[in-house]
Amino acid sequence: MSKLRTAVVLAKTRWGPRPRTRAALERYQQRRIRKHLRFLRARSPFYAHVYALTDAPVMDKAMMMAHFDRLNTVGVRRTDAEALALAAERSRDFAPMLDTIAVGLSSGTSGHRGLFLVSPADRDAWAGTVLAQTLPPGLTGHRIALFLRANNALYETVRSKLVDFRYYDLTVPITQHLADLAAYAPTILVAPPSVLRLLADAGHELGDLQRVYSVAEVLDPGEAETFATAFGQERLHQLYQCTEGFLAHTCARGVLHLNEQQVLIEPEWLDEDRFVPVVTDFSRRTQPIVRYRLNDVLVARRGRCACGSVLRAIERIEGRADDTLLLGGAVVFADLVSRAVIAADGFTEYRVVQTGPANLEVHLDDLSAAPAVRAELDALWQRLGIVAPSTEFLPYAADPAVKRRRVRRDWQGAEDAAV
Numbered sequence: 001m002s003k004l005r006t007a008v009v010l011a012k013t014r015w016g017p018r019p020r021t022r023a024a025l026e027r028y029q030q031r032r033i034r035k036h037l038r039f040l041r042a043r044s045p046f047y048a049h050v051y052a053l054t055d056a057p058v059m060d061k062a063m064m065m066a067h068f069d070r071l072n073t074v075g076v077r078r079t080d081a082e083a084l085a086l087a088a089e090r091s092r093d094f095a096p097m098l099d100t101i102a103v104g105l106s107s108g109t110s111g112h113r114g115l116f117l118v119s120p121a122d123r124d125a126w127a128g129t130v131l132a133q134t135l136p137p138g139l140t141g142h143r144i145a146l147f148l149r150a151n152n153a154l155y156e157t158v159r160s161k162l163v164d165f166r167y168y169d170l171t172v173p174i175t176q177h178l179a180d181l182a183a184y185a186p187t188i189l190v191a192p193p194s195v196l197r198l199l200a201d202a203g204h205e206l207g208d209l210q211r212v213y214s215v216a217e218v219l220d221p222g223e224a225e226t227f228a229t230a231f232g233q234e235r236l237h238q239l240y241q242c243t244e245g246f247l248a249h250t251c252a253r254g255v256l257h258l259n260e261q262q263v264l265i266e267p268e269w270l271d272e273d274r275f276v277p278v279v280t281d282f283s284r285r286t287q288p289i290v291r292y293r294l295n296d297v298l299v300a301r302r303g304r305c306a307c308g309s310v311l312r313a314i315e316r317i318e319g320r321a322d323d324t325l326l327l328g329g330a331v332v333f334a335d336l337v338s339r340a341v342i343a344a345d346g347f348t349e350y351r352v353v354q355t356g357p358a359n360l361e362v363h364l365d366d367l368s369a370a371p372a373v374r375a376e377l378d379a380l381w382q383r384l385g386i387v388a389p390s391t392e393f394l395p396y397a398a399d400p401a402v403k404r405r406r407v408r409r410d411w412q413g414a415e416d417a418a419v
């Protein structure tokens, strides 16, 4: 990685001129978009004739995967990237790379799996932006503990005098990380809410903590206050980061603001307050994110935030609300289950429901894929050291009420299950 490149983005974002008005922000965005489209016309066959953003189609995961080979700007073929990502997912022995390009697999919430390509330049820009937006005042000497699902090379970026990242792999039981975490004494902790809950319950002293960020999952009501108290913080911070980009972060007042200096977000309004974000990232070059519609629903915040930022404020993020499973006394994160399921082929829609202490239902829109899904799940249980639950395969029926939850636990179980 290039520390210099990361540092330049960090400095520009953190100390560069910030738009003082909404109009100035929009002018800045239009300038970045024009420049980005110029690059894409030259390098992405799919965007060869796109001169204005509105010429580009609104895109979702299925469309992005269908046009993968022509969309990306580095000539990577979907079949090659997919084969590599799946092999890495199954073995967990290596971070998948095609030459210098990192290949990521996303389970997402709709349809089948998605593939993402990230170049070193993309990654350094990402790291610079995240650091600029997240480091507390007094920039140096931070130790950042990151609890994340996929050991994607994306996250193993920055280790310098300025900051030190330590990555904690969530595919091994959390108990195995506790001693190391205490010794590392992070100043910043970044983890999904389900992990924050486990860490809070474990009651470890993390005396040097200056900030705690919730990422990747939606917070339940009241959780922010619970975690802030548990970790001795004034407030819990949030990062809204997904495969499609770094989309929002909390300001000093604890309010979520869209990351509109790096992405344009076109709202598709569902009602007066709620909208689906359509995202254009100005700087992701390898696999362009242009007018990409997310599955999340954002709730706009009324009025201006007291922090004075011109970036649009949001009340909360809805969606992506998968459950964790409790199997054999162990917590199994929804994302691990999703990833195992989508490693199999032959279906597009699925749902996994825990119905008892050792009972799962797997709903598939094509049951001929059941043996392949069963094999992937068995491999997961084995990796986690869990006795395979009794698993029943059923036809998938669309249920609008729960459409965003791919993995669900209907069985309540013992609340104090061991980690």
Ligand SMILES: [Zn+2]
Binding pocket: 251, 252, 253, 254, 255, 257, 305, 306, 307, 308, 309, 313
């Ligand atoms: Zn604010």
